[in-house]
Amino acid sequence: MLFCKSSVIKLGGSFITVKDSLCTVNWGSLISAAEQLSQYVKEGGRLVIVHGGGSFGHPAVKDVIKEKGRMDISGVGYVQEAMLSLATKVFKVLRAYEIDAVLHTTHTICSxxxxxxxxxxxxxxxxxVPIVYGDAVPCNDTFVVVSGDRLAAEIASELGVDCLIYAVDVPGILINDKVVERVKVSDIIDLVGGSGDITGGMRGKVIEASRAIGKVKRIVIVGGKENGIIKALRGEKVGTEIVG
Ligand SMILES: Nc1ncnc2c1ncn2[C@@H]1O[C@H](COP(=O)(O)OP(=O)(O)OP(=O)(O)O)[C@@H](O)[C@H]1O
Ligand SMILES: [Mg+2]
Structure with missing residues (x-):
């Protein structure tokens, strides 16, 4: 029987896009994710998919700040367009792998x-299988970025799913170049790097993930490659488990 009968999977932008190449999907990784998730659904798994911004969303936010000096309200559509473009690609690939995906635009569910x-x-x-993604959301005379990391933790908590899985381009949380098997947020937070992007990189992810502690059975940060996602969903020891 599946360890994670229900789950929220956040496909990190570091995994599904080529982060240093503007608006470039990492098709190999996206297809690998779709294959693993399709297998999970065939095994009876239930899921919500959230994805991040990678080389679509993060550079768009930086462009707005560079041009306007701040997150000007008129830049909100520019970021949304970049994210919607990535979201439709994710949507299409998941559907091609026989996942009954439906797309939810974040800016209409968040205020x-x-x-x-x-x-x-x-x-x-x-x-x-709902897909949600990190996006720019209007807020007063500016806009805020609601991160995929946060959405994933909140949806997992509200649904009370078994597992919250963050798939990234590294095999888990690395301390001294080694993957740590299990960590308490308070023990590692100072050792984990931000990335200079608006959602705070790995440090931001750990902080957001900790919202779901005690509300789901397991929280794991895992490398998406080499079947890392499906292994985590089957309860195998991969990546880094976040505990309270
Ligand atoms: N201690 C650490 N262990 C592992 N990765 C780390 C650590 N500190 C910093 N990182 C970096 O964090 C990155 C993952 O966070 P990042 O926000 O870039 O990816 P993501 O969340 O998948 O992307 P997105 O924000 O676009 O969804 C890794 O690629 C790695 O370079
Ligand atoms: Mg991130």
Whole structure:
């Protein structure tokens, strides 16, 4: 029987895009993710998929700040367009791998940083596989970026799924070049790097992931390659487990 009967999987932008090449999908990684998730669904797994910005969303935010000096409200659509372009590619590939995916545009479910997940939960309960993604959301006279890391932790907590899995381009949290098997957030937070992007890199991910501690059975940060996602979903010891 599957260890994670239900789960929220965050496909990191570091995994599904080529981070140093503008608006470039890492097709090999995206297809590998789709194959693993399709296998998970065939084994009876239920899931919500969240994805990050990678070389689509993060450079768009930086462009707006460079041009306007701040996250000007008129830049919100520019970021949304970049994210929607990545989201439709993810949507298409998942559907091609026979996953019953449906797309939820984040800027319509979130107001500033507060999001309501009724429509996501409705579709999940219908047996569909909702896709949500980190995005720019209007907020007063500016915009905020709601990260995929945060959305994943909040949706996992609200649904009370078994597992919250963050797939990235590294095999887990590395300390002195070694993957740490299990960590307490408070023990490692100072050892984990930010990345200079708006959502705080690995440090931001660990902080956001910790929102779901005690609400899900397991939280894992795992390398998406080499079947890392499906192994984590089957309860195998891969990546780094985050504990309270
Ligand atoms: N201690 C650490 N262990 C592992 N990775 C780390 C560590 N410190 C910093 N990193 C970096 O964090 C990156 C993952 O965070 P990043 O935000 O770049 O990816 P992501 O969340 O998958 O992408 P996105 O934010 O676009 O969704 C890794 O590629 C790695 O370079
Ligand atoms: Mg990130």
């Amino acid at each position: 500033c940083e507060t999001c309501s997940y009724e429509s996501v939960i409705r579709d999940f309960k219908k047996g569909l």
